[in-house]
Amino acid sequence: MLQEESDLSLIIAHIVQKLKSSNLYAQLERQAWGSWEKRILKSLNSMCSELSIPLARKRPVGEQKELLSKWNEMGTDEPDLSLFRPVYAPKDFLEVLINLRNPNYENGDSLSFRTHLGLIQVPLKVKDIPELKEFFVELSLNTGQLGIDDSTQVPPELFENEHVRIGQKVLAEEDSAAAQQYVRQGSPTALRAELWALILNISSQPEDALYYEQLKTNVIQHDLLVDSLIYKDVKLTASNDDYYFVFEDYLYQVLLCFSRDTSVLGHFAYNSASPPKSYIRGKLGLEEYAVFYPPNGVIPFHGFSMYVAPLCFLYHEPFKLYQMFREMYVRFFFRLHSISSHPSGIVSLCLLFETLLQTYLPQLFYHLREIGAQPLRISFKWMVRAFSGYLATDQLLLLWDRILGYNSLEILAVLAAAVFAFRAVNLMEVTSLAAAEAVLADLSTLKVMPLLQIFLFATVT
Amino acid sequence: MAGKVKWVTDIEKSVLINNFEKRGWVQVSENEDWNFYWMSVQTIRNVFSVETGYRLSDDQIVNHFPNHYELTRKDLMVKNIKRYRKELEKECSPLAEKDENGKYLYLDFVPVTYMLPADYNLFVEEFRKSSSSTWIMKPCGKAQGKGIFLINKLSQIKKWSRDSKTSTFVSQSSKEAYVISLYINNPLLIGGRKFDLRLYVLVSTYRPLRCYMYKLGFCRFCTVKYSPSTSELDNMFVHLTNVAIQKHGDDYNHIHGGKWTVSNLRLYLESTRGREVTSKLFDEIHWIIVQSLKAVAPVMNNDKHCFECYGYDIIIDDRLKPWLIEVNASPSLTSSTANDRILKYNLINDTLNIAVPNGEIPDCKWNKSPPKEVLGNYEILYDEELAQGDGADRDLRSRPGQSLGPKGSRSRDSGRSVLTTWK
Numbered sequence: 096m097l098q099e100e101s102d103l104s105l106i107i108a109h110i111v112q113k114l115k116s117s118n119l120y121a122q123l124e125r126q127a128w129g130s131w132e133k134r135i136l137k138s139l140n141s142m143c144s145e146l147s148i149p150l151a152r153k154r155p156v157g158e159q160k161e162l163l164s165k166w167n168e169m170g171t172d173e174p175d176l177s178l179f180r181p182v183y184a185p186k187d188f189l190e191v192l193i194n195l196r197n198p199n200y201e202n203g204d205s206l207s208f209r210t211h212l213g214l215i216q217v218p219l220k221v222k223d224i225p226e227l228k229e230f231f232v233e234l235s236l237n238t239g240q241l242g243i244d245d246s247t248q249v250p251p252e253l254f255e256n257e258h259v260r261i262g263q264k265v266l267a268e269e270d271s272a273a274a275q276q277y278v279r280q281g282s283p284t285a286l287r288a289e290l291w292a293l294i295l296n297i298s299s300q301p302e303d304a305l306y307y308e309q310l311k312t313n314v315i316q317h318d319l320l321v322d323s324l325i326y327k328d329v330k331l332t333a334s335n336d337d338y339y340f341v342f343e344d345y346l347y348q349v350l351l352c353f354s355r356d357t358s359v360l361g362h363f364a365y366n367s368a369s370p371p372k373s374y375i376r377g378k379l380g381l382e383e384y385a386v387f388y389p390p391n392g393v394i395p396f397h398g399f400s401m402y403v404a405p406l407c408f409l410y411h412e413p414f415k416l417y418q419m420f421r422e423m424y425v426r427f428f429f430r431l432h433s434i435s436s437h438p439s440g441i442v443s444l445c446l447l448f449e450t451l452l453q454t455y456l457p458q459l460f461y462h463l464r465e466i467g468a469q470p471l472r473i474s475f476k477w478m479v480r481a482f483s484g485y486l487a488t489d490q491l492l493l494l495w496d497r498i499l500g501y502n503s504l505e506i507l508a509v510l511a512a513a514v515f516a517f518r519a520v521n522l523m524e525v526t527s528l529a530a531a532e533a534v535l536a537d538l539s540t541l542k543v544m545p546l547l548q549i550f551l552f553a554t555v556t
Numbered sequence: 557m558a559g560k561v562k563w564v565t566d567i568e569k570s571v572l573i574n575n576f577e578k579r580g581w582v583q584v585s586e587n588e589d590w591n592f593y594w595m596s597v598q599t600i601r602n603v604f605s606v607e608t609g610y611r612l613s614d615d616q617i618v619n620h621f622p623n624h625y626e627l628t629r630k631d632l633m634v635k636n637i638k639r640y641r642k643e644l645e646k647e648c649s650p651l652a653e654k655d656e657n658g659k660y661l662y663l664d665f666v667p668v669t670y671m672l673p674a675d676y677n678l679f680v681e682e683f684r685k686s687s688s689s690t691w692i693m694k695p696c697g698k699a700q701g702k703g704i705f706l707i708n709k710l711s712q713i714k715k716w717s718r719d720s721k722t723s724t725f726v727s728q729s730s731k732e733a734y735v736i737s738l739y740i741n742n743p744l745l746i747g748g749r750k751f752d753l754r755l756y757v758l759v760s761t762y763r764p765l766r767c768y769m770y771k772l773g774f775c776r777f778c779t780v781k782y783s784p785s786t787s788e789l790d791n792m793f794v795h796l797t798n799v800a801i802q803k804h805g806d807d808y809n810h811i812h813g814g815k816w817t818v819s820n821l822r823l824y825l826e827s828t829r830g831r832e833v834t835s836k837l838f839d840e841i842h843w844i845i846v847q848s849l850k851a852v853a854p855v856m857n858n859d860k861h862c863f864e865c866y867g868y869d870i871i872i873d874d875r876l877k878p879w880l881i882e883v884n885a886s887p888s889l890t891s892s893t894a895n896d897r898i899l900k901y902n903l904i905n906d907t908l909n910i911a912v913p914n915g916e917i918p919d920c921k922w923n924k925s926p927p928k929e930v931l932g933n934y935e936i937l938y939d940e941e942l943a944q945g946d947g948a949d950r951d952l953r954s955r956p957g958q959s960l961g962p963k964g965s966r967s968r969d970s971g972r973s974v975l976t977t978w979k
Binding site for chain 2 (some may be wrong): 167168171283284285287288334335336337338340341342343344345407408409410411488489492
């Protein structure tokens with residue numbers, strides 16, 4: 096493939112990405128996001144003044160040298176993080192979403208919405224099961240799937256061998272669109288790293304390696320308050336995780352660079368949020384002295400590092416890992432913690448989840464609501480993290496195959512509903528929110544694909 | 557007459573006792589009539605010793621073979637493997653084939669090892685050949701990483717050089733004997749850390765050899781980043797993966813205990829290295845376990861009252877070659893994390909289901925062929941009787957790798973046609 100051709104297809108791919116975002120409720124989003132943004136900035140600033148730590152400072156040379164020598168093992172020399180706390184946790188964000196109201200909405204508008212008993216009160220359009228069946232047609236019962244048809248009981252000649260062969264062909268032909276279609280049926284473990292890179296149009300060029308090195312230099316030279324938040328988050332989540340603790344040091348290498356990567360600001364063009372701003376000391380309110388803080392415009396919340404962790408199973412070079420994570424973030428993950436009306440935005444996902452549950456498992460839904468256990472309160476954290484840290488890694492990767500394959504996060508909401516359906520019998524017997532949480536506390540034994548298939552294609556609706 | 561099984565143990569561990577109690581077995585003391593004794597290695601020595609030993613009756617079962625140390629003492633294990641290799645070479649078996657450098661193609665799975673002080677001079681010759689290498693000194697009779705240290709200079713083991721020259725050196729007590737092995741200084745690293753594999757293998761009989769592999773083995777990671785630099789030779793947190801050592805490190809975490817499941821390892825390797833090399837690695841691991849058992853089978857006292865659950869320690873190097881480090885007769889039953897406790901509880905449960913069929917009073921004359929349903933998380937690693945049955949087809953389940961791992965291996969033929977000699 097000629098260099099120009101591949102560059103062009105890359106550019107086109109990016110343009111297509113940007114055009115896909117919808118912006119119908121622009122005003123609503125800006126208002127809601129505006130006040131939320133103020134809150135988190137306030138929280139960040141007060142932490143800053145409480146602890147008398149600047150938002151950013153240049154490191155003295157000695158400290159720079161030390162950090163450079165420890166670059167590969169930042170996990171071991173932990174600074175004192177006891178006074179830091181995450182800027183916000185998913186449940187704080189949920190409260191904001193629950194309080195979203197569309198100022199233009201009138202009661203008489205949508206009959207069906209008036210009967211919506213969930214927590215989300217914004218009448219966005221979400222798919223119903225017939226529409227989901229059409230959208231996710233490749234997951235149907237008579238199509239082979241990895242995650243189902245590759246189990247030990249099934250002879251590999253029936254599906255797996257052929258599927259692997261096709262995957263190898265797709266890779267050989269470097270066909271990004273074909274790869275995206277292909278992974279809808281799951282990616283073979285050995286091909287996944289390459290397939291995902293192909294789908295996201297990530298090719299590792301020398302200038303990318305250089306860019307990463309620049310970011311690394313940035314980290315060495317300047318210390319950001321946000322760094323401590325990242326540190327704390329990794330220590331609280333990934334370090335304690337059975338699957339991801341091994342990769343702790345990679346997480347620092349990726350996330351510290353990520354927070355300094357101003358190219359990430361580009362995604363705000365199709366994200367209705369805007370990056371938080373800070374002002375040079377003493378120049379509050381003067382636009383000429385405004386800077387984005389952190390430089391990439393993304394304030395990490397509790398659990399943020401879990402977006403990166405699963406990728407460590409696929410990419411063991413920090414710079415490749417970085418590229419893949421950054422692209423996954425600006426394409427998908429950012430939607431999980433910003434307010435928008437996009438069908439893959441977290442608001443839509445919450446609504447989709449609640450609607451599915453209320454429509455197809457009404458008894459369960461009403462029961463849980465009665466005992467003060469609104470289902471969304473339990474499933475929200477799963478969706479915000481794209482299930483990372485809740486599912487076994489091999490299952491999570493099969494799920495993320497489908498996120499890439501369908502270029503949509505809606506599958507997260509469908510899976511959340513499917514999990515409730517699966518444990519419905521036990522849930523019907525609980526009498527408190529705590530008991531409901533307990534039934535749904537451990538998802539590590541779940542097999543994702545059978546759950547999805549049964550929920551979408553084998554449940555009587 | 558269906559009496560309850562009477563059990564004794566001198567190892568006070570809840571994973572054992574809970575398993576006995578849940579079967580409704582009755583605890584007795586060792587002086588009474590017992591059916592099942594889960595003993596420490598000291599006790600088994602007494603039971604089978606010439607002076608203090610006693611005959612076991614048909615309804616008594618113990619959890620060690622009398623001379624398990626042929627496999628579980630570091631020096632004897634190496635001796636037996638060397639002897640086994642020589643025997644195969646003598647009978648011109650294809651298994652003993654060597655490459656152009658004189659290294660065994662299929663049986664080179666133990667790092668070069670010498671006994672000290674006995675082989676001191678041989679060791680020095682080898683040491684001088686590879687001058688920049690590191691060697692690891694391990695006391696023969698100890699466990700949990702005790703007494704282990706690394707050397708890269710002859711002067712560091714002066715003591716043994718002195719002693720080997722003097723003919724007045726008194727017969728070494730087992731406490732004084734050491735093995736010295738070439739240190740694997742290029743271990744496979746994940747997240748920059750060294751790890752080893754702990755795999756559990758149950759042997760119900762040595763002749764015919766019948767052994768089972770527990771599917772839920774685990775990796776033990778060091779808490780500190782690996783560095784082969786000579787300045788870190790003394791830092792045991794870098795080099796020794798034993799939990800007994802690592803749990804005293806600053807960064808030891810009590811939630812995951814620095815452990816990964818073998819299936820995580822498999823997923824990681826398949827994702828980053830590909831399927832073929834990963835399958836090959838796991839096949840080789842199964843292979844070396846079976847070969848080690850075959851090596852000691854001829855010298856093992858195959859007492860019908862005995863079974864044994866071994867803890868195999870394996871290290872993988874950065875070329876994805878597995879090395880057998882040692883075999884433990886009494887793998888730790890202490891639980892360092894919640895997951896650990898569950899794993900060890902299930903391990904004992906599945907072991908008892910195989911060793912004491914139906915949980916009833918045992919009869920050591922039984923054929924030791926449990927039905928498939930009771931295996932639990934064990935899978936047949938090698939069954940000599942089955943392997944000697946007719947044809948390679950029948951062999952399928954008794955071949956390593958075939959029934960283990962997510963799919964088992966499919967393509968095992970490249971260069972391994974010798975495996976038909978398994979029979």
